[in-house]
Amino acid sequence: MKRALLALCAAALAFCGGCLGALPVDEYGYIQSIGVDKGESKPYAYSFLMQDEAAAGAEGSGEGAGSVVLCAEGATVFEAIAAMVSGLPYNLNFTRVSTVFFSEEVARAGGVTDFIAISQEAMRMRNSTKFVVVQGSAGEYQGQLQAVNSPNLTKTLRGMMQDYKMEGILPVINYALFVEAVETGRFDPVLSLGAIDESIEPRKKEGAEKTDPDDTTGGTVRKGGMRAYAMGAALFDGVRMVGVLSGEETKYLLMARGELGQTYITYVAEDGTRLSVGLSLRKKPRVRLWAEETPRAEVEIHLNCEIDMDTSGSAKTRWEALEPGLRAYVQRALGRVFESCRSLNCDAMGFGKAAARTLREQGAWERYAWKEKYPALQAQFTVNMRLADRNIEGATE
């Protein structure tokens, strides 16, 4: 009895803290996401998407019921915050920031590091805060996110995670991994890439179906949905953004990094048949790297395949004929994506991790200077495929 009472008291301690220096909930303005753009009069323009139930339905709050976007320019985020709080009846709280959006212009100029160098600790943001690069204005992107009656970013982020895990068209990186990449040099950051689809207008114009030629959907025309979308990857060389990968290329990047949950590719077989193939990693890729003057690497990738088009029963009989072509197709695609990254000096596939394991000692790693050797890296991809489609198995048994 005494023990139970003691355990109960100990557990109750967790609920006692709320009374200390109590602050009413409405004294805080909870920021959900931050946008960082190039400023006009100051180096940066910051926009803050803030949860604000009072803004729901208020005049000028736009369509984004329950949230408002606040903007201010400043040399640092603190300068912008200081400018903003002077006109707000509450204090801004950044502990719930889930995402930071950087405009492509800022990312290419290396502005991400300006932001992280001072902000994360001082603003009490979580290490798990996601970083996203936006083609265009980060502030406008946030505005578009809140314009679909989503008072917080939870649903949007859940959608991004779905794209990352189930489609493989989007990488996801958080603050902790970004800092690790920049500080240790064992891999380069790869950020989610967002954009605004200009063809989808808030008030839709007649016949407006064109897409931005620079978009990352690979020319696939979208109709409806949110104007703000995320697809593809922003590649970094250290702290600077240097290029982009389309959603299709991102699938192969995630495959090589061992992060692919599941994805679908379209494959045209030698006999001209068009197949939709579901791919997932059977196990983590095995990377062997030789840290020589010209480094070499071999990557072994084991995939499970599902052929969605042939679930009627013929796929298993065709599999042996299909597999070599499909395997070669995936290997070529992996090679192409690697070449794209290497040409930008972006170790997006994380070969540096294998190099650090090979070199073992701190001094050897520093003397080897991985990033200087990386442009000469010769990588070879070997793909093993296994048909793993229960529908097919069932149909052919």
Next chain:
Amino acid sequence: MKLLQGRIGGQEAACMLAIPVIVGCLFTMRSADAYAGANSTYLWVPLSVLLSLGGALWALRCMRRTQQDDLCGLYVCALGRWGGGMALLLLAALLFLQGFFVLSAFVGAMRSYIYIRSAYVPILLWIAAAAGYVAWGGLERVSRTAKCLGGFLALMLLLELLAPLRGYALYRLYPFSETMLTDVAGHALRQSAVALSPLLCALCFTGVQKGSRRSVLLAAALAAALLTMLAQLAISLAYTGEQLRGMFMPLYRLKMILIDEDYFLLQDKLGIFLWLVGAILSVGFALYGSGYLYCRALAMRDVRPPLLAGSALLCAMTYWKYEGLYSWFERMQAWVGVNGWWFVWVPALLACALAPLRAKKAERAL
């Protein structure tokens, strides 16, 4: 005699010792020093606990050989009344400082991570009051509370370590430091003060069941070594040495490496409250233990005045750390981290070396 000892059994004593050792090894290390070379804390932290265990077992053996009831007797036998008293005071001071380091770390963490705009004083008083309540109950209250909560805290720590399993990566352990062996040995020796002082303090308590002392030391130290190794390994698999160097209380940020935090989102805040329970027990033990040692050193018969003074001093030090003297106390903690082991190892080794000789001499004289 109001030394508030009572009688405690082996399980109570083992839990009472394991908790301060684990809390000390996980939450009071200064990241800038601990991760200065490379990620090797998962080696030297458990090694330091095992080293302390070796020291404590040797002291116990000497106590038996010289037929002393407790460590205080061994110190007096080996170093004389004055020297033994000084050795006990040094041990008490180190134990007290460890309590201070734990308390100030948790006050800082609660202020930084939970009650962001609160003042330090209410947080301090809230934690110190609970720790004081535990300490003022004496050895029985400290040890029985530890026994009640020890298993639960260990289980929760293991679950906390398992939660971010998907985010752990082996490559973060590489590259190793070129001077790894000497680094590990040096760090283990310096860190051993954290584990050795509670273990030696336990040998001073006469309330611990005498026959079970060896098994108490073994159980407490081995459990602490295992849990601290697992926790430090998890930290090293989650963050690189470069990141850890500037990170305060890395265990709190363990789950934040996950890309998709999912239902672990914000559970770190719950975790810190669980660890706080362990911290309160550790501070309670440090307060009572240092007060008791002070009494034994100065032949006082009532532990309550030193307990009262210790509680007030602990609160005052923590208050001043956060209200103006932060860098001074940080420097002091760094100095104790580097040099503290001398103050606990040297008297213990001297006592273990001299006591048998003195005992033999006394026998011959008889």
